[in-house]
């Protein structure tokens with residue numbers, strides 16, 4: 001009996017200290033550079049950190065958030081310059097019917113012009129689109145201007161994740177909430193740091 005009481009008490013103390021640590025981590029978010037969510041936060045679908053210090057122009061890296069691939073793409077000027085002229089070929093050029101945070105409802109669909117953050121899941125039936133960064137003719141599009149192509153049923157998206165007319169996907173690729181901790185780190189899954197207005 002006494003052993004049981006001691007065990008319950010020990011569990012309570014351990015649980016309390018874990019909550020304390022998690023609370024401290026969240027409170028420290030605005031002030032530290034290497035913010036790492038706990039395994040428990042990750043499995044519960046909490047925010048995840050992405051480091052883009054090694055991401056080069058034209059490249060894509062991927063992290064997982066809530067079991068979904070998140071694409072981070074650093075676009076170069078040539079890629080960004082394609083965006084303006086594509087409106088007439090797109091289903092939702094101004095992202096009116098698509099999902100993104102308010103800060104990403106713009107031409108480049110992002111907070112910082114060059115960095116694109118997208119949920120890497122096709123808005124048709126959930127395949128993962130492939131990244132085709134080069135502005136060169138492709139077998140699926142002779143006038144390809146860089147972006148994403150979903151081979152499952154031929155949906156095409158530009159380099160902002162906007163869907164082309166004629167694709168079975170109905171809306172643009174989703175932009176998740178995210179916030180920058182500094183120039184090289186961002187947190188996916190929250191759109192402002194603690195204490196930010």
Ligand code: FES
Nearest residue numbers: 122124125150153
């Ligand atoms: S799942 Fe991408 S086009 Fe159908």
